[in-house]
Amino acid sequence: MTWSPYYTGDGIPRDVEIADPPPWRTFPRRAMGKEFQPPPGLVEAVNAALHLRRPLLLTGPAGSGKSTVVEQVANELKLGDALRWHITSRSTLTDALYRYDALGRIHAQRLGGSDGVDDIAPFLQLGPLGTALLPSGRPRALLIDEVDKSDLDLPSDLLDVLERGEYEIPELARYKDDVVDVRQWGGDERHAVERGRVRCTQFPFIVMTSNGERDFPAAFLRRCIRYTMPQPTIPLLRRMVMAHLRLDIEDGSPLSDLITDFVARVEGGETLAVDQLLNAVHVMSGGSAPDEGHRRQLVELLLRELSRA
Ligand SMILES: Nc1ncnc2c1ncn2[C@@H]1O[C@H](COP(=O)(O)OP(=O)(O)O)[C@@H](O)[C@H]1O
Numbered sequence: 001m002t003w004s005p006y007y008t009g010d011g012i013p014r015d016v017e018i019a020d021p022p023p024w025r026t027f028p029r030r031a032m033g034k035e036f037q038p039p040p041g042l043v044e045a046v047n048a049a050l051h052l053r054r055p056l057l058l059t060g061p062a063g064s065g066k067s068t069v070v071e072q073v074a075n076e077l078k079l080g081d082a083l084r085w086h087i088t089s090r091s092t093l094t095d096a097l098y099r100y101d102a103l104g105r106i107h108a109q110r111l112g113g114s115d116g117v118d119d120i121a122p123f124l125q126l127g128p129l130g131t132a133l134l135p136s137g138r139p140r141a142l143l144i145d146e147v148d149k150s151d152l153d154l155p156s157d158l159l160d161v162l163e164r165g166e167y168e169i170p171e172l173a174r175y176k177d178d179v180v181d182v183r184q185w186g187g188d189e190r191h192a193v194e195r196g197r198v199r200c201t202q203f204p205f206i207v208m209t210s211n212g213e214r215d216f217p218a219a220f221l222r223r224c225i226r227y228t229m230p231q232p233t234i235p236l237l238r239r240m241v242m243a244h245l246r247l248d249i250e251d252g253s254p255l256s257d258l259i260t261d262f263v264a265r266v267e268g269g270e271t272l273a274v275d276q277l278l279n280a281v282h283v284m285s286g287g288s289a290p291d292e293g294h295r296r297q298l299v300e301l302l303l304r305e306l307s308r309a
């Protein structure tokens with residue numbers, strides 16, 4: 001189900017039933033498993049990264065599936081939910097390892113008055129990278145998303161932590177208790193940290209993604225397995241549509257034409273993302289698909305070039 005107008009612009013209140021969302025817009029979000037269709041060569045790159053205990057660096061255009069790869073790997077290999085670290089220019093390595101709320105602790109000490117209880121644990125939480133490096137029987141999965149958006153020094157600082165597979169929480173190294181239960185990223189689970197030292201026992205499965213906005217130093221690249229997401233082909237897109245929407249695409253049908261046009265535009269140099277195609281297919285399939293004229297208007301709306309506003 002799909003295209004049905006809700007809003008008409010007449011300003012008259014009415015009761016409308018809003019149809020089910022596309023499968024990729026249901027909440028709470030669930031990790032993508034079978035829907036993801038690996039492009040040729042990606043499987044080998046993932047396996048090389050797993051074998052060699054090296055991060056996988058994925059480059060390629062927006063919407064090519066880079067951030068989704070880790071979900072399928074984590075799901076298929078039962079590594080637990082992937083930990084996610086989304087990088088911005090303000091991201092720091094320390095934030096990704098752990099967060100310490102110094103002000104909150106001072107405040108609590110003041111309120112605590114004379115009973116003298118001072119517990120640091122409630123004011124500490126491990127970040128996504130800090131959690132991924134906890135000792136464990138199986139590797140955890142970690143996504144370091146859009147690493148090219150980081151501050152210039154971050155990749156080499158990160159490299160250092162990943163080479164050593166350990167880090168220190170200085171606030172705990174000099175704390176009165178030897179062992180502190182610290183909250184992990186993404187839940188209420190705790191881990192007993194001894195004298196502020198964390199050392200991994202299984203190097204995590206790490207996917208880093210980059211839209212290619214910057215080059216990385218050779219020392220960084222040398223320690224990663226690199227893979228570039230290819231431009232999607234007609235057979236790959238057909239498989240994606242079928243996997244996401246459980247649709248059969250007949251040759252010569254409007255959906256088949258949509259895919260052919262999409263590939264032709266991408267090959268002609270336009271920037272378009274797979275999500276846009278999936279959106280267009282979603283509104284165009286099912287019971288109340290729009291008529292011909294409407295369809296053209298919608299395709300124009302949904303498949304606008306990305307490099308222009
Ligand atoms: N190979 C693929 N198989 C299935 N779906 C894909 C594939 N590549 C992209 N998609 C779809 O496109 C969406 C955007 O992918 P995403 O991982 O966010 O791209 P990127 O991180 O490269 O910008 C995903 O949610 C997924 O629905």
Ligand SMILES: [Mg+2]
Pocket residue numbers: 063066067145209
């Ligand atoms: Mg992404």
